Amino acid sequence: MVFPVWPCAPRRAVFQMTALVLAGVTWCGGMGTGAQEPADPARARQKAFRVAALAYGVPEKVLLAVSYLESRWDANQGVPSVTGGYGPMHLTDARTALRGRTPPVPAGPDLQRVDEAARLTGLPGERLITDPDANVLGGAALLATYQRELGGRPVSDPAAWYDAVARYAGTGAGQGFADEVFAVLRSGASRVTDDGQRVTLARLGGITPPVSGDGPRVASPAARERQSAPARLGEGRDVECPRGVECEWLPAPYERLPGGKYGNHDVADRPRDQSIDYIVLHDTEATYAQTLKMVADPAYVSWHYTIRSADGHIAQHVRTKDVAWHSGNWYVNAHSIGIEHEGFLAKAGAWYTEAMYRSSARLVRYLARRFGVPLDRAHILGHDNVPGTVPSAVAGMHVDPGPYWDWGHYFALLGRPVRATGGRDAGLVTIRTDYPRYRPRFTGCGGVDCPPHGSASVWLHTAPSDDAPLVRDVGRRPTGETTYDVYDHGARATTGQRFAVAGRRGDWTAVWYLGQLAWFHNPTNRPTAVETEGFVVTPRRGLDVVPVYGRAYPERGAYPKGVPVQDVTPLQYAFPRGQRYAVGRATRGEYFHANTPDPEEHRVVRGRVVYFQIQFGHRVAFVKASDVRVLRPDSTTG
Known part of the structure; x- marks a missing residue:
């Protein structure tokens, strides 16, 4: 009894x-x-x-x-x-x-x-x-x-x-x-x-x-x-957190290591010396306790915050003025704040607690207000949206927080829900799945299909049919087809991402994606996207193909003596004439030179070349403003 x-x-x-x-x-x-x-x-x-x-x-x-x-x-x-x-x-x-x-x-x-x-x-x-x-x-x-x-x-x-x-x-x-x-x-x-x-x-x-x-x-x-207990809330002197959110200071070590190396972040003076333009969301692929051990290792990488799943508790490790080593893209690192969320993309579960979502959203709202970061998917990135810097780096870029992160709910918590802002002739769509009831197929969960679960991602096909092959990502899988694996995002678009409409057929919508025509199922009675307004870029007259870059670095002439020139290397993708991609932001080329632990030796190199950030595939990318024209997507010219 x-x-x-x-x-x-x-x-x-x-x-x-x-x-x-x-x-x-x-x-x-x-x-x-x-x-x-x-x-x-x-x-x-x-x-x-x-x-x-x-x-x-x-x-x-x-x-x-x-x-x-x-x-x-x-x-x-x-x-x-x-x-x-x-x-x-x-x-x-x-x-x-x-x-x-x-x-x-x-x-x-x-x-x-x-x-x-x-x-x-x-x-x-x-x-x-x-x-x-x-x-x-x-x-x-x-x-x-x-x-x-x-x-x-x-x-x-x-x-x-x-x-x-x-x-x-x-x-x-x-x-x-x-x-x-x-x-x-x-x-x-x-x-x-x-x-x-x-x-x-x-x-x-x-x-x-x-x-x-x-x-x-x-x-x-x-x-x-x-x-x-000692004060550890946002008003405490050691942490940079919003009021009312439980937050503590657990610093990442900044130490000299053998062989002239050091770890695990760079002292800087942001936003005075460099603007903070991005907030990058990660998942830890480890428990909270294991994650804290990793961030305490001076020979490992670093990030600014970790959020615990059970209750949304926040630990800060690197001050926002400093540059953490978290995204795998040095340009993005120099301009971003990295936030890790306790969790596993697929192996140990598929959903994140509401406590963690709400605590994370409070933190991001606070940081966005403080540093002027727009609350949209061009600036609030998943680690899986950060581009590789050069062709050889693309295949190894991380894929977290993955398709089970509820971007729609997250942006509602941020106070910027994903909504339609244009009519059917606006020329742009923003992905927005009905997360709880939209359950696409994923494989790769312990060698079997993943259990059906809500997702913020849609699959992109080469033709308007579920039986058609998925579009290919030549950077991620140079010699193979894209798969339905939960870790393979080569043919996925995610809630909040904007794409230029390339065609419609029945319940299917086509967009431009990685230089290809990509179709996703978008039925009227259960849409997976909304019509939105904005601007697109297309190759300027006379150019058949526009180079696409993974970082917005300055031109060679901008580098002073003593700072090695960083090559602006195109990625392995093609942006051909006739295609259009949604513009996220414009920026001048910039490079943060920091290869010693002495901040007095750091340099910020600013160029004159202007870049546009575009939603090129699942990841963002950059094109030179001199290579493209900016249009309203419903424009018939170009």
């Missing part, structure tokens, strides 16, 4: 309590009622939250808000998150999720929540993983247990559950997670989940969390611990 956490609940097994709730029984001094409602399959998850809240004495809105921060109420088809969490409540089971990984990832208490939930509910761990309703019960049981252990009571006031919510983050530093949960409580939320469930959290206006800028207003042990 399994008993609920709180003595006020009837001594029944969980399945018996569930039956009582559905029959309309009320308990726990008015904590809630289970009034009978007409059966609606699309509202089953909403009822599951009500049942679990009543069974364990947790305020229903708190349970809904915690689940929203973990999974946005999605079931995720039983696929684990990037940190081994399952279901709407993100119950972690590292033994199952990370099975077969090399090296094996140890399963600590934060990575093995399923066991604790199984003990509390009496439900088998397998059911807690695979059954969304059971998963919600397990999450409620955990919250109730944390509330009791922290000295709280099962009261109906959501504000009294702040510390239990922080503990649910599971890392010992969940204040930022709890603050986001309370932000969701204040704003409310409503959506249709990935499995068609309609879930609503009505806004709870006026709720005040027990922690604010003035410090804790509750006396629980966790709150007292936070009060005595």
